[in-house]
Amino acid sequence: MNFESIQDNNRYAHAILLIxxxxxxxxxxxxxxxxxxxxxxxxxxxxxxIEKGNWLVPTMNGELRLAKPPLPTWITAIxxxxxxxxxxxxxxxxxxxxxxxxxxxxxxFTISLSGNRIKALTNSLVLVSSFYVLYMSRxxxxxxxCHSFMLGxxxxxxxxxxxxxxxxxxxxxxFIGVLLGLSFLSKGPVAFFALLLPFLIAYFSVYRPxxxxxxxxxxxxxxxxxxxxxxxxxxxxxxxxxxxxxxxxKLESGSWMNRHVRPFYYYWNFPIQSGIWTLVIFTSxxxxxxxxxxxxxxxxxxxxxxxxSSVILLSLIPEKKDRYLLPVLIPSALLAxxxxxxxxxxxxxxxxxxxxxxxxxxxxxxxxIIAFSIPIVTxxxxxxxxxxxxxSFALFSIFSELVAMSLVICWINRNVRxxxxxTTSLLLIVVVFIIPHTGGILNKNPHFKSIAExxxxxxxxxxxxxxxxxxxxxxxxxxxxxxEVTQWNTKEKIDLPEKKPFVVISTENPKDVFTKAQLSKxxxxxxxxxxxxxxxxxxxxxxxxxxxxxxxxxxxxxxxKTCEETAITEMNNSEGHEN
Numbered sequence: 001m002n003f004e005s006i007q008d009n010n011r012y013a014h015a016i017l018l019i020x021x022x023x024x025x026x027x028x029x030x031x032x033x034x035x036x037x038x039x040x041x042x043x044x045x046x047x048x049x050i051e052k053g054n055w056l057v058p059t060m061n062g063e064l065r066l067a068k069p070p071l072p073t074w075i076t077a078i079x080x081x082x083x084x085x086x087x088x089x090x091x092x093x094x095x096x097x098x099x100x101x102x103x104x105x106x107x108x109f110t111i112s113l114s115g116n117r118i119k120a121l122t123n124s125l126v127l128v129s130s131f132y133v134l135y136m137s138r139x140x141x142x143x144x145x146c147h148s149f150m151l152g153x154x155x156x157x158x159x160x161x162x163x164x165x166x167x168x169x170x171x172x173x174x175f176i177g178v179l180l181g182l183s184f185l186s187k188g189p190v191a192f193f194a195l196l197l198p199f200l201i202a203y204f205s206v207y208r209p210x211x212x213x214x215x216x217x218x219x220x221x222x223x224x225x226x227x228x229x230x231x232x233x234x235x236x237x238x239x240x241x242x243x244x245x246x247x248x249x250k251l252e253s254g255s256w257m258n259r260h261v262r263p264f265y266y267y268w269n270f271p272i273q274s275g276i277w278t279l280v281i282f283t284s285x286x287x288x289x290x291x292x293x294x295x296x297x298x299x300x301x302x303x304x305x306x307x308x309s310s311v312i313l314l315s316l317i318p319e320k321k322d323r324y325l326l327p328v329l330i331p332s333a334l335l336a337x338x339x340x341x342x343x344x345x346x347x348x349x350x351x352x353x354x355x356x357x358x359x360x361x362x363x364x365x366x367x368x369i370i371a372f373s374i375p376i377v378t379x380x381x382x383x384x385x386x387x388x389x390x391x392s393f394a395l396f397s398i399f400s401e402l403v404a405m406s407l408v409i410c411w412i413n414r415n416v417r418x419x420x421x422x423t424t425s426l427l428l429i430v431v432v433f434i435i436p437h438t439g440g441i442l443n444k445n446p447h448f449k450s451i452a453e454x455x456x457x458x459x460x461x462x463x464x465x466x467x468x469x470x471x472x473x474x475x476x477x478x479x480x481x482x483x484e485v486t487q488w489n490t491k492e493k494i495d496l497p498e499k500k501p502f503v504v505i506s507t508e509n510p511k512d513v514f515t516k517a518q519l520s521k522x523x524x525x526x527x528x529x530x531x532x533x534x535x536x537x538x539x540x541x542x543x544x545x546x547x548x549x550x551x552x553x554x555x556x557x558x559x560x561k562t563c564e565e566t567a568i569t570e571m572n573n574s575e576g577h578e579n
Contacts (some may be wrong), residue, residue, distance in 0.1 A: 001226035002530055011117060011341050012474060013122050014107070014117060014120070017109065017121070018103055018104075018121075018124055018125075018128070019100075019409035021125065021128050021129070021424060021428065021441050022096075022099065022100040022103055022128055023101070023566035024428045024431055024432065025094045025128050025134050025137070025427070025428065025431060026095075026096035026099045026100060026134070026137040026138055026436075027093070028431060028432065029431070029435045029436050030088075030092045030093075030096060030138045030431075031088040031089040031092070032435050032436060032438060032439065033139065033438070033442070034442065034534065035088070035140065035260070035473075035476060035479055036139065036141075037476055037479075038139070038141040038142075038477070039091075039092075039139055039140045039141055039479075040474075040475045040476040040478065040479040041060055041065070041138050041273070041475055042072060042073055042076055042141065042142070042436055043062045043076065043080070043091055043140060043479050043579055044060050044061055044475060044478050045058045045059065045065050045070075045077075045480050046073050046074075046075045046076040046080050046081060046085070046091075046263055047077075047085045047479075048060070048061075048062075048484065049073065049074070049077040049080045050077055050080060051490060052083070052332060054079075055074065055077070056233075056236065057240065057241065058070050058073060060475065061475065061478045061484055061485060062484045064244050066237055066241065066244060066245055066248045067248050067251070067357050068142055068187060068188070069184065069185045069186060069187065069188055069233060069234075070185070070233065071145065071182065071185040071186045071442075072140075072141075072142045072145045072186055072187075073093070074096060075094045075145075076091055076140055076171070078441060079091060079093055079094055081555050082502070085482070086455070086482070091140050092138060092139060092140045094137070094140070095137050095138065095139060095140050095141065095144050095145075096137050096138065097134060098137065098144045098148040098149075099128075099134075099136070099137025099138075099144055100137075100143050101148045101152065102127070102133070102137075102144070102147065102148040102151055102330075103124050103128045104124075104335065104518065105148065105151040105152045105154075105155050106120075106124045106151065106330065107120045107121070107123070107124045107371035108120075108155050108156060109151065109154065109155035110123045110124070110334070112155060112158050112159045112162060113158060113299060113302075113334075114220065114296065114299060115311055116341075117447075118341070118344075118417070119264045119337055119341050122337045122340055122417070122420055123333050123334055123336075123337035124278075124333075125241050125419070125420055125421070125424045126274075126277055126331040126336045126337060126340075127329065127330065128274070128331040128424070129275070129276065129277070129423070129424045129428075130274040130329045130332075130333065130426045131273060131274060131275030131276070131483060132273045132274070132275075132278060132322075132323065132325065132326050132329055133326065133329055134275075134427075134431075136323065136326055142186055142187045142469070143187065143190075143323060143324075143326050145182075145186035146183045146184075146185075146187035146188075147183075147188035147191050147193070147194075147195055147326055147327050147330070149179045149180075149182040149183035149186060150179070150180070150183045150191035150192070150196055150327075151195070151330055152179045153175075153176050153179035153180050153196070154175050154196065154199050156172050156173075156175050156179070157176055157199075158203070159172060160172040160173060160176070160191060160215070160218075161203070161207075161209045161215075163279075164211070164214065166214065168213070169218040170218050170221065171213065171220060172218070173218035173221055173222035174217075174221060174222065174225060176222045176225070176226075176228075177221065177222040177225030177226040177229070177563070178225060178229065178430060179554075180222070180226040180229075180230070181225060181226045181227075181228070181229025182229065184229070184230035184397075185229060185230060185233065189559065192329065193313060194310055194313065194314055194324070194327040194328075195310065195330065197309075197313065198305075198306050198307075198309035198310035198313060198331070199242035199306055200329075201305065201306070201309045202302050202303075202304075202306035202331075203303075203306075204303065205297070205300055205305055205561060206301045206302040206305065207302070211473075217454070232397070234314075236523075237397065249433075252351075256302040261320070262319075262321060263319045264315050264316075264404065265314050265315070266315070266320045267311050267314055267317070267320060267324075267325060267328075267472045268311065270311055270325050270328050270329075270332070271285075271332065272321065273325045273326075274329055274331060274332060274333075275330070275337075275427070276367065276370070276423055276426065276427055277336055277423075279332075279333050279362070279363050279366050280336045280339060280340065280363055281335060281336050281359050283336060283339055283362075283363060284335040284336050285307075285335070286359075287300075287302070287304060287318075287355060289355060289359075290304075290338070290339070290342075293342065293346075293353065293355070294338060294342045295341075295342065295345060296338065296341070296342075296407075299334075299338060300335075300338045301549075301558075302332035302334075303331055303335040303337075303338055304335060306334070307328060307331040307335050310327055310331060314327075314328070322562040339359075340416055340419075340420060341355075341416075343356060343360050343414075343416045344360075344416040344417060347360075347414035347415075347416060350367070351510075352414070355426075356452070359499045360416070361411065362412070362417050363419075364410060364411050365405055365411065367422075367423055367426070368407045368408060368411070368529065370426070370482075371400050371401070371403045371404035371407060371426050372400075372401065372404045373441075374400050374426075374430070375396065375397035375400050375401070377464045378393065378397075378434065379393065381441060382434070382437050382440075382441070385398075385440065386435045387440035389438050389442065391431055392437070396429065396433035396434070399429045399433075400426065400429060401417075403422050403426045403429065403554075404417065406425075407419060407421045407422050407423075410422060423477070424462050425573055439550070442534055444534065444535055444536050444539075444540070445531065445533050445534055445536050445537075446536060446538075447531050447533075447537070448531055448532070448533065448534070449528075449529075449530045449531050450480060450532055451477055451480050451481055451530040451531075451532055451550070452480040452481070452482075452528065452531075453530065454480075454481050454482075454550055455480075455481065455482045457527070460503055460527075461483075461502075463501055463502050463503050463552070464486065464497075464498065464502045464503070465481065465484065465485045465486065465502070465503045465504075465505060466485065466486050466488040466497060466502060466503065466505070467485050467486070467487050467488065467504075467505050467506070467548045468488050468490050468504050468505070468506045468510065468513050468514075469490075469506035469507050469508045469510075469513050470508070471506075471507040471508075471544060471545040472545060473485050473487065473505065473545075474545055474546065476532070476546075476576055477546070477548065480532065482504075485505060488504070488516065490513055490514060490515075494515070494517070494518065494550065496518070496522065496553070496555050497523060498555070498559075499553070499555050500551060501553060501554045501555070502553055503550065503551065503552055503553070504550075504551050504552075504553050505546060505548050505549065505550050506548065506549050506551070507544050507547055507548060507549070508549070509526075509549060510524060510526065510549055510551045511524065520556075521555060521556055522554060522555055522556055523553070523554040523556060524551055524553055525552045525553075525554070526549055526550075526551045527550045527551060527552060528549075528550055529547070529548070529549050529550075530547070530548050530549075530550065531546065531547045532546040532547075532548075533546045533547065
């Protein structure tokens with residue numbers, strides 16, 4: 001393979017390569033993973049937007065859903081309305097689009113920063129093949145939206161500061177205002193704090209732009225556009241549902257301090273979230289080596305400060321989750337790109353030092369070992385357990401070994417650009433051959449029986465659904481069932497909620513949940529018992545609240561007596577017998 005011809009300055013070749021990479025990374029087999037809790041919230045809210053028409057005031061399982069801005073849910077609802085809420089691949093399609101936009105913005109931003117298309121391609125390939133970027137672009141959650149829009153805004157901000165054409169400033173800052181507004185309408189101030197602020201800290205620390213007075217009028221226009229797009233929905237909600245909005249704001253601000261609390265240093269293993277580029281990013285953090293040897297010192301300082309500022313700011317918040325590190329992977333890709341481009345230059349000019357050879361060798365041989373050994377791991381995890389066919393395993397092994405041999409050639413020839421392409425290819429091979437077979441690995445419960453099967457029971461669709469018993473009804477199950485499920489406390493509300501048939505769902509056997517008085521007022525038909533646990537019984541993640549009986553209740557009319565009166569009569573009779 002002629003890597004030099006593929007990675008030259010031909011922007012069309014770059015575009016084709018990135019489009020193919022984004023398609024495989026973000027869209028191919030994107031319906032294989034199970035719906036997680038964050039997706040379920042988004043999908044259920046989108047479904048109720050379609051069914052109830054409550055686009056301005058979203059609900060989730062019948063209750064107001066005001067904790068997150070609605071833009072990602074609106075987009076999901078549009079796709080769900082077009083292709084159906086059961087088409088998981090299309091519900092996740094918008095996230096893939098946003099991931100692809102993020103890669104495009106990275107390419108354009110790098111060109112604005114350095115004017116070098118080779119750097120732009122390298123940075124974009126590192127970003128698109130980073131684990132958490134790939135994962136978040138394959139799931140219908142909010143994070144990829146806000147950070148993608150923000151990276152677009154950052155690209156245009158940098159372009160505006162770099163090019164002082166007064167005519168173009170108004171257009172650029174108008175687009176900046178739109179992108180900032182879309183980011184806020186996706187997940188509030190998250191990307192402003194985790195991505196924009198660290199960028200500004202790094203940019204003003206390193207480049208120190210002058211003559212900022214000429215920007216103040218376009219900036220005012222930018223802020224005006226941003227405010228209109230960002231705040232119209234929160235203002236509307238605060239007026240239409242003032243008490244609920246205040247309660248949500250209090251809960252969300254409190255959760256930052258009280259939920260998922262982790263130590264300050266929790267995020268300092270952030271390179272691991274990039275997956276296959278972990279060691280490259282760790283190496284690029286060796287700033288004494290970099291500042292001494294890298295030619296583009298300003299660009300390196302900028303990427304380093306941006307990365308570390310983002311990590312530090314995120315570390316200041318007590319609430320910490322791994323997915324919150326997504327914005328850190330953006331400057332980390334720039335940082336890795338600086339190291340890789342330095343190696344490319346010194347090997348091309350035959351000016352590499354001993355440290356360059358050692359660091360390149362450590363990085364490339366780590367990936368070579370992974371490429372050589374991954375078929376062995378796959379054999380024990382998949383093929384040996386009959387989770388992967390022999391032809392698929394054979395093809396996967398052949399391609400993996402070809403990549404490994406290609407990397408060895410890259411090591412011999414000191415071909416850094418070939419290393420980047422080969423490493424990206426290895427990830428794509430994993431996506432093509434491994435992801436379609438992950439179901440057996442992710443789902444280890446031999447008794448798994450999805451409650452989504454209820455969707456096929458068309459006779460039940462006309463009835464309302466109620467959750468009863470001690471266990472909460474998880475939002476993932478609400479999505480799987482495809483209908484709103486109302487909570488019914490059978491102890492406090494003794495009478496049946498409806499006079500016509502309805503469906504009840506419970507972890508316990510429903511005969512043990514209802515009282516004798518209630519049972520005397522109904523015909524109870526247990527339809528089936530479902531188990532949505534992925535882990536087998538005895539494992540920590542095997543939870544009782546994912547095990548549910550689905551039953552049909554048909555009220556039986558008894559004149560002049562309610563369930564409550566019957567229950568009181570039974571209680572009095574019991575007391576009489578005791579006396």
